[in-house]
Amino acid sequence: MRSFDDALALYLKSYGIRKKIYGEKSHKLYQTIKSISDIYMTKYDFKSVLKYVKMVIDMEIAIHGADSLVLSETYLGLAIAEQNTGNVARAIEIYKKSKKIKK
Numbered sequence: 156m157r158s159f160d161d162a163l164a165l166y167l168k169s170y171g172i173r174k175k176i177y178g179e180k181s182h183k184l185y186q187t188i189k190s191i192s193d194i195y196m197t198k199y200d201f202k203s204v205l206k207y208v209k210m211v212i213d214m215e216i217a218i219h220g221a222d223s224l225v226l227s228e229t230y231l232g233l234a235i236a237e238q239n240t241g242n243v244a245r246a247i248e249i250y251k252k253s254k255k256i257k258k
Contacts, residue, residue, distance in 0.1 A: 159198050166191045185214040196232060204236040227256040 166187055173184045192207040208229060215226045230253035238246035 159194055163191065163194045163198075166194065180214065180217055182218060185211070185218060188214065192232070196236070199239070201236040201239040204232070205240065208233045208236060222256055224256070227253045230256070 170184070170187045170191065173181065173187050177183045188207055188210050192204055192211055195201075195203040195207060211229055212226065212233065215223065215229055219225050230249055234246040234249040234253065237243075237249060
């Protein structure tokens with residue numbers, strides 16, 4: 156079984172390749188970025204989560220729309236990352252934003 160670091164290295168390599176082949180707004184690139192964010196979340200590397208989850212949010216808005224349940228769940232992940240990097244005020248702001256999305 157591969158470690159999280161091995162999986163992360165493969166996803167980061169895949170990200171570069173998929174970005175070149177499919178473009179910045181493709182669903183395949185979105186899936187790769189989401190996986191990278193999930194691995195960082197699993198490793199409790201919240202600073203890295205912040206970088207990738209913000210990319211995920213931009214793509215989810217483009218793919219699923221600003222009122223999607225998927226986006227609401229991603230906002231919750233962003234709030235957790237913000238809280239765990241010490242930015243509690245920002246986490247509360249994002250949590251409130253996630254609750255406003257219609258489900």
